[in-house]
Amino acid sequence: xxxxxxxxxxxxxxxxxxxxxxxxxxxxxxxxxxxxxxxxxxxxxxxxxxxxxxxxxxxxxxxxxxxxxxxxxxxxxxxxxxxxxxxxxxxxxxxxxxxxxxxxxxxxxxxxxxxxxxxxxxxxxxxxxxxxxxxxxxxxxxxxxxxxxxxxxxxxxxxxxxxxxxxxxxxxxxxxxxxxxxxxx
Numbered sequence: 001x002x003x004x005x006x007x008x009x010x011x012x013x014x015x016x017x018x019x020x021x022x023x024x025x026x027x028x029x030x031x032x033x034x035x036x037x038x039x040x041x042x043x044x045x046x047x048x049x050x051x052x053x054x055x056x057x058x059x060x061x062x063x064x065x066x067x068x069x070x071x072x073x074x075x076x077x078x079x080x081x082x083x084x085x086x087x088x089x090x091x092x093x094x095x096x097x098x099x100x101x102x103x104x105x106x107x108x109x110x111x112x113x114x115x116x117x118x119x120x121x122x123x124x125x126x127x128x129x130x131x132x133x134x135x136x137x138x139x140x141x142x143x144x145x146x147x148x149x150x151x152x153x154x155x156x157x158x159x160x161x162x163x164x165x166x167x168x169x170x171x172x173x174x175x176x177x178x179x180x181x182x183x184x185x
Contacts, residue, residue, distance in 0.1 A: 009067045010161040014078035014154045019091030022079035023109055024149055028162070029072040030106025030114035033138035039065035041119035041135060045128045048121070050184055057176055058132075061169050068162055073104045075158060125184065129177040136170035 028034045039062045046058035080088075080102060088097045095111050106114035119135070122128055143163035150156045 008071050008074060009064070009165075010071060010158050012071065012074055012078060012154075012158055014075060014152070016152055016154070017081065017083060017087070018079045018152065018155070019083055019087055019093060021146075021150060021152075021155060022076045023091055023093055024146055025072060025079070025155075025159075026076050026104075026107055027109040028139070028142060028146070029069055029076070029104070031108035031112075031142070032118040033135060033142050034106070034108070034114070035065050035069040035072055035139075036106050036114055037116075037118045038135055038139065039063075039069060040116060041121070042132065044119075044121040045132070048123050048125065048128065050125060050180065054125070054176055054180070057172060061172065064165070064169075068165065069106075071158060071162065075155065076104055079155070125180055126177065129173055129180070132173045133170050133177065136166045136173065140166035140170070 029036055031037075042058040042062035042065065046055045046062065049055045049058060080093075083091075083102070085097070088094055096105070096107070099105070120128070120131060122131075140163055143159050143166060147156055147159050147163065150159060
């Protein structure tokens with residue numbers, strides 16, 4: 001069903017270490033509005049869509065979100081590559097280091113681990129699509145804040161790409177929601 005293309009959806013070439021930015025960006029992997037939750041949310045909800053159109057859209061976006069999760073994890077890795085223990089401590093990452101070394105682990109920017117409790121699959125098409133639209137808006141807002149915090153174009157440009165994909169996903173979910181409002185009773 002899935003075919004893995006061995007390239008990221010957007011090329012990354014982060015050259016400068018920035019541990020504080022890595023600490024902020026990790027929230028888009030494991031935070032409440034992150035890519036991992038989005039992927040699992042849409043994957044779970046697709047089974048209750050009333051037709052192939054809805055199932056296909058949620059599956060497609062779920063799969064794309066996994067690619068975004070890989071981008072975020074790659075960015076965090078690049079931003080922390082070759083960091084010393086003193087640099088990790090100075091960035092407030094000593095708790096993360098204690099638990100995971102320099103491994104990538106899905107958390108929010110405060111170190112709270114990812115939880116599937118951050119999303120729902122209600123079995124109600126309209127409730128689920130409304131949640132999906134809200135999730136995309138929350139992710140868009142988070143990306144805008146990360147862009148505001150960043151100063152390196154090698155970080156900003158991928159964040160701009162990811163922000164734009166949130167807008168596209170919102171629009172696709174809105175179109176599906178509107179379609180079902182007209183066709184489902």
